[in-house]
Amino acid sequence: MAKRPLILVTNDDGITAPGIRTLISIMNTIGDVVVVAPDSPQSAMGHAITINAILHVEKVTIDDGPQTEYSCSGTPADCVKLGVREILDRKPDLCVSGINHGSNSSVNVIYSGTMSAALEAGIESIPAIGFSLLDYNWNANFEHCKSFVKTIAENVIKNGLPKDVVLNVNIPNITKNEIKGIKVCRQARANWEEKFDKRTNPMGRDYFWLTGEFVNMDKGEDTDEYALANHYISVVPVQFDLTAHHAIQQLNTWEFNS
């Protein structure tokens, strides 16, 4: 494209998180960047939106890069809605979310604020990508992500995305030399076996912390979990039509209206 692409950047760890600072620096090499991101961490917010509370937005300067930045009191999905409707004067050519501190592979896509922002952009027919690094630490090293994130973003700008599809990209927490490449995958069938850590507060009232163990019951070699375990970056095309089309015929045999 002749003009530099307009890129909307958001995340769910908050606008000061090292992951989004890395993502902004990469996007600055590709296009004109506007950041609209949460003013505080929003992890595991799923696809929440703010309908019963007010939203604050403030123009902020966080580093000396060329991007324009807005800090928002809402969720990642709110940030995309606000960016598109109120802040940008034209539809962005790309929306990127992340780089998340922690995995959004397999079933985690469902709980992911990072991916909810990408899905929200997708619903608005904006090409969108969520990026996540398999390291939950605030001080995670994002250095090895840079060239791959750039390659994937440039491919999306060049090729576009299939209609109503966004990308869920996960990056293993290994060195750049150890990464074998980028693999297009399907979402593994996995879940969390939660354990609730039950405690008693000083006033004698019980409370719980949610903890759990990730269990991948899917042995397929075409899954994101397999790719990540084998040192590939996983790219899963994700859709927001949740219809289980294959199930419709079977349900039509039921005696609903007898």
Added chain:
Amino acid sequence: MAKRPLILVTNDDGITAPGIRTLISIMNTIGDVVVVAPDSPQSAMGHAITINAILHVEKVTIDDGPQTEYSCSGTPADCVKLGVREILDRKPDLCVSGINHGSNSSVNVIYSGTMSAALEAGIESIPAIGFSLLDYNWNANFEHCKSFVKTIAENVIKNGLPKDVVLNVNIPNITKNEIKGIKVCRQARANWEEKFDKRTNPMGRDYFWLTGEFVNMDKGEDTDEYALANHYISVVPVQFDLTAHHAIQQLNTWEFNS
């Protein structure tokens, strides 16, 4: 089945909402009911879970029905996780969520706390249904929903559900006689055209309220929106594998690793 089925009931409008009280009364006629529901409204929470805060759970009595009830400080997905892991002594035969005060048809499934509870149960391999009435009012009339909700729940208990599929049921806000029947549908391709209502607070700071208009751009007669507009109850089979399988081949032509 010989034993009475064990039914877990939850919602996102809170444990005292008329919608869940109606759902509990219906489920009491089918099986043994345990309620684990949020202690306050959680609408538009998407698939949020609580990982950075503690959860409180209290056994409560709200009416004189035979059900056992727990009020939980978490989200709908938290309620299902807690119910399955900490409260129930066996896996329930059915999880029902709702009846939501307001539509969860088409793209609303993505933002829906009601459906996030059903999806959470589905991930745990529990047959699950989310029910919603197309009336946002707290004092909505759920009377006409009763026989249809019962029919659908009994069909799920009798037939089971296809693997990794849950049901998204929406009920028009009309009288029982006007309802033409139950239709299995796909999710319509629709979205919200948000408008942010920008205001200034007494201290001179700008803030926004999220408002918007629902726009259905999908003219298909096999969609949930079409069914609802034509006085049918819509039943959409919903999956949590978000992979756009049809897009994988196309993405494999990209120059990711050149």
